[in-house]
Amino acid sequence: MSAAAPVPPADAVPGRILRELGRTQGGDEALALLVRDQHTRRLLLLRALLDAAEAGPPDPRRLPPGALARLRENWALLEAAERADRAAVRTVLLYPLTGPWAERCLRGLTTPAAGPHLRHDLDHFGALAAVAALRARLPFHARLAAHDGLLALPGLGALRTDPGSRAPAPVDLSFDGTDLTLCQGGARPVSVLVHERLPHGTCSGDRRWQPVRTLPALLPGATPVVLDDFDPHRTAGTGLERHGLSAATRLDDDALAAWERSWAGVEPLLRIGGAHRAQEAAALLRCLVPLSPPPGSSPTGDGPAHCSGTRREAFGAVLSSRPATPAFLASTLVHELQHAKLAALAALTPLHHEDATPRHFAPWRPDPRPFDGLLQGAYSHLALADYWQRFALGADRPAHRDPAWAEHARCREQVGAVLPVLAGSGALTTEGRTLVNEMIAVYHRLAESPPPPGQLARAAAYVRTARTIWCQRNGA
Secondary structure, three states: OOOOOOOOOHHHOOHHHHHHHHOOOOOHHHHHHHHHHHHHHHHHHHHHHHHHHHHOOOOOOOOOOOHHHHHHHHHHHHHHHHHHOHHHHHHHHOOOOHHHHHHHHHHHHHOOOOOOOHHHHHHHHHHHHHHHHHHOOOOEEEEEEEEOOEEEEOOOEEEEOOOOOOOOEEEEEEEOOOEEEEEOOOOOOEEEEEOOOOOOOEEOOOOOEEEOEEEOOOOOOOOOEEEOOOOOOOOOOOOHHHHOOOEOOOOOHHHHHHHHHHHHOHHHHHHHOOHHHHHHHHHHOOEEEEEOOOOOOOOOOOOOOOOEEOOOOOOOEEEEEOOOOHHHHHHHHHHHHHHHHHHHHHHHOOOEOOOOOOOEOOOOOOOOEOHHHHHHHHHHHHHHHHHHHHHHHHOOOHHHHHHHHHHHHHHHHHHHHHHHHHHOOOOEOHHHHHHHHHHHHHHHHHOOOOOOHHHHHHHHHHHHHHHHHHHHHHOO
8 A cells, every 4th residue: 555645734724714613614625624634644554553563573572473474465455455446445444443443553563562452453454454355346365363253344244253262263255356255164154245235235144244234324425324333443442441331232123223213313403403514424424333321321222311422543433322312313423523523623733732631620521621621522512502502493392492492501601611711721823723713703603592591590500510519529
């Protein structure tokens, strides 16, 4: 694979785009700029991974025996696939969850004592190369390793192997341009038909093969969204377990149907919050990672408890437990995609020079936040305040309108509590100052259509109470 182009300089963000993003919006040009830069960084990361493997000494603590040779073989297959169909291969390499894997691999290769997961991570590169060849319709033979009873082929599907085996299980793959055959030991081979026109890209009569699930594209011409419940790196390194959270295992039929019902209602609800919200989601979102129900909810995920997040290294992915309603799935996308946008913008141009000390009050968190976390939270909550206000103004029924006003009032009050800290920082860059000034302008514009007085009073009381509890808990 050829080296990627250099990352654009900081002044590559035009002022009009910066102002658009500051309003938590962003047209086609702004979104394309963020996507292009993130894709460039991904390709550079993959090149750095190979360079790190080649440059390191043959230390078995860093590279298991034969791992470097396999890495070279996989890279050769990847390059052959790129020569056959460059666009198809880039789809694989730029899949959001390739990012966490690549960063973890690079850390494992460049730290003196690699963790026990390095071999597993390096094995995954073979799966990426195989999927790239499949997408490029390039015939090949390869031997991969299944871990913990699963061989995951990113964005395509997964083969269930012997779940009782703790050691990596070799699986032989053979692809003739249409049919994929997977053989594990003495087990009966699994035959999979691969074609982009199939509902999930693959088809097999063998239940050991589990195709990837996809949700329909939000807008005509957009890409379908993968509902990824098997990629081995989808939550690795996130620390979810510290909060009692985890990735969902393979979704059963009922859970899948619930996701599909919520998804079917998302696009019109996003449009209620502004046409730009649907365009934003269609341009940025590539996969949804289902999370298990958070503490406080029922085993099926019913009820108001909900959790969601994004990963800086997985641009284009949103992690979420199953929302209770399509409206809350839509608001989850609005919220989380703001984090993705702002992180991508900060990678393009520095927004501030504040340190990372957690010291600031944020009404949406019980713990002190660093300045960057405060900026991220204010930005996403400002977008939510705008979304719920538009929703409330467009709703015909009180049953929909009243909850929307409550969400709007709470989010706007939360943003108002932290904007003075952001605006008062002397460490904002010129670009950061432009961004924050636009955020302030949106905050004041939202006051032109205020919520009912009762909703406003309750939101103000909520933020005052949150501040009191925060001060008591944190001694400030």
